[in-house]
Amino acid sequence: MPAFLRRPDPRALPALLWLVLFMVVPCLLLFAYAFFERGTWGGIVYTFTLGNFARVFDPLYAGVFLTSARIAATATAIALLIAYPAAYAISRAPRRRQPILLFFAVLPFWSNYLIRTYAWIVLLNREGLINSLLTSAGYTGEPLSMLYTEGAVIVGLVYNYLPFVILAIYSSLSRLDPQLAEASRDLGAGPVRTFLRVTLPMTLPGVAAGGVFIFVLSIGNFVTPALLGGGRFQMIGNLVYDQFLTANDWPFGAALGMILILLMLLLLTIQARLTDRAAGTRPPAREEAA
Amino acid sequence: MTAAADRFLALEGLTKDFGATRAVDGISLDLRRNEFFALLGPSGCGKSTLLRMLAGFEAPTEGRILLDGQDITALKPERRPLNLMFQSYALFPHMTVARNIAYGLEMERLAKPEIAARVDEIMAVTDLAPFADRKPDQLSGGQKQRVALARALVKRPRVLLLDEPLGALDRKLRERMQLELKRLQHEVGITFVIVTHDQEEALVMADRIAILRDGRLLQCGTPEDVYQRPADRFVANFIGTMNFVPGVIDAGARFTAPAIDLAAPGAPPGRAVLAIRPEDVALAEPGAGIPATLRDIAYHGLDRVLHVTLSACGTPLQLRIPARADLTPAVGGTLHIALPPDRCTFFPD
CATH class of the missing domain: 3.40.50.300 (P-loop containing nucleotide triphosphate hydrolases)
Known part of the structure; x- marks a missing residue:
């Protein structure tokens, strides 16, 4: 048990209370629901069963998990490939210009999630901006069907979560002593080997934090697949949504949600371990005693 | 080589x-x-x-x-x-x-x-x-x-x-x-x-x-x-410790300051400073040297550093003398110092 839970600082009590009441208790309720049966017309019949978890492994639903994981993993990979160079460029800009660059990187986030997603519909549909531009550029073939594809869902996820990934990687990069890269160059490593041997390993905690962030939020996302996937792509989020609001099968929805939460906890634990192990970020032993 | x-x-x-x-x-x-x-x-x-x-x-x-x-x-x-x-x-x-x-x-x-x-x-x-x-x-x-x-x-x-x-x-x-x-x-x-x-x-x-x-x-x-x-x-100032005494060099290449008159061979005329290391300043017989007031004595083991001010112009000066050397005046008293010409350097001021 972490030290702060064994003897909580009274100043943390309001936050702790908030967390317990509105996060831990609902999660435990959800966890409990998952072990009961559904009533014939919805609701919950308090008979213990493991059937809900067994259903999760039904190929039909397991397939949704796999699709969700694949889409989330692809979005994560693309976001990391875009975010790392961007964060690197920002961290190497003159120090007084960095806040404004970060502001622009995060700017889209301040607009409404739905509006941002609808904007992509405007861009991607058959009569949309991209197809119009292609036509006016002399393209005469069939308009491209970009909307309601897996690609559109991935684009939407990457676009929506990119700012956080940039921020996470930037925070790692900005704490990196630029002299380490210079030392590497001085010792005979070119720019590429310096990046692979020093810069990247030293900023892996930021990459892990940003990666886990977008992966966890993507795999459980249901708005983007509904809007940009056109309902043709079921992701776990949509499945959970359907169980609670359409199928009225709360226990099964709870079981799906639990699996999602456990997956998230697993990933966050791995990420925390990675951050811990990264040298230089662990406080020396004498500071732990304080 | x-x-x-x-x-x-x-x-x-x-x-x-x-x-x-x-x-x-x-x-x-x-x-x-x-x-x-x-x-x-x-x-x-x-x-x-x-x-x-x-x-x-x-x-x-x-x-x-x-x-x-x-x-x-x-x-x-x-x-x-x-x-x-x-x-x-x-x-x-x-x-x-x-x-x-x-x-x-x-x-x-x-x-x-x-x-x-x-x-x-x-x-x-x-x-x-x-x-x-x-x-x-x-x-x-x-x-x-x-x-x-x-x-x-x-x-x-x-x-x-x-x-x-x-x-x-x-x-x-x-x-x-x-x-x-x-x-x-x-x-x-x-x-x-x-x-x-x-x-x-x-x-x-x-x-x-x-x-x-x-x-x-x-x-x-x-x-x-x-x-x-x-x-x-x-x-001169950056390396080690150096004393500076402001004065004037005349056309005859002599450096003069209150109570000081020294040959400064080759130095151009004009306002100038005399530079001398603390270890090069010597103690003189009473009446023979430049009168100075003893302000402080700092003990450094092997030697002592005397902080003095020249009586005639108030310029502060340091002398480094062996710790065992006899020293008659107490702090506040007057002693006499000598500036050996071959140890003095002159810089335009």
Whole structure:
């Protein structure tokens, strides 16, 4: 048990209370629901069963998990490939210009999630901006069907979560002593080997934090697949949504949600371990005693 | 010594501008093979920029750098046969001591057994063997400093550049490391270029010292040269302790100040200052010298430093005399001092 839970600082009590009441208790309720049966017309019949978890492994639903994981993993990979160079460029800009660059990187986030997603519909549909531009550029073939594809869902996820990934990687990069890269160059490593041997390993905690962030939020996302996937792509989020609001099968929805939460906890634990192990970020032993 | 050995590392008119600021202003220096050379100056004098140009991290605005006759000005840092020991050490926090030291050899794509042998060898020389598997954050300041040194030396560079290498160490350790570095330099036979703002450090360690101020080279010479024959008033003041007495030099080359009248052969007429080291000021027989009031006595073990003010003009002065010498007046009393003419230097004021 972490030290702060064994003897909580009274100043943390309001936050702790908030967390317990509105996060831990609902999660435990959800966890409990998952072990009961559904009533014939919805609701919950308090008979213990493991059937809900067994259903999760039904190929039909397991397939949704796999699709969700694949889409989330692809979005994560693309976001990391875009975010790392961007964060690197920002961290190497003159120090007084960095806040404004970060502001622009995060700017889209301040607009409404739905509006941002609808904007992509405007861009991607058959009569949309991209197809119009292609036509006016002399393209005469069939308009491209970009909307309601897996690609559109991935684009939407990457676009929506990119700012956080940039921020996470930037925070790692900005704490990196630029002299380490210079030392590497001085010792005979070119720019590429310096990046692979020093810069990247030293900023892996930021990459892990940003990666886990977008992966966890993507795999459980249901708005983007509904809007940009056109309902043709079921992701776990949509499945959970359907169980609670359409199928009225709360226990099964709870079981799906639990699996999602456990997956998230697993990933966050791995990420925390990675951050811990990264040298230089662990406080020396004498500071732990304080 | 041959001319080539005298011009082992040649700096030709090196200039560096940062925007409108000129950090280094036309510095030319010839460094000899295997010498211990110090770049000395107050902070902001351009010495670190000069070192970074040698390492390849800054491109000179003007000028050239020649190593053994070969122009290396355009070479990238990773291609220069020079290594830099960073002031902050810049050890890789995610690697052990042994991995840090091996890094530079791995970049040369040497065979594994050779890397292992050379790392072991340098760790033995620098007493680092017991710490081979530690990470940098588990080392003391002195140990980190030795890792940084070993990491640079294991590459067997033609020139080792050291940026304020002892700055982060406490006084005792610093004094020991000064001698240690000097011994090491002698052993490995590599040209050392050290940057420091500590004149004592430069005097103790270096074979020759270049003194910089505002990006310009003021003087270059042996420790004895710069101490005994400072080129200008700044150098005289910066190196060691120096007394200054303001006065005037007349057309007959005589320096006069209240109660002082000395021959100043060769000095141009005009307002001037007389410069003399505390150890060169002598005590005189009563009535024979310049009267001065004793203000304070500082005991330094081997000798004492007397702080006096000249009675006629109030100029403060220090004298360094053996601790056992008889001293009649107490603090507040009057004594007489002499300024031996051959020990006096004159600078225009």
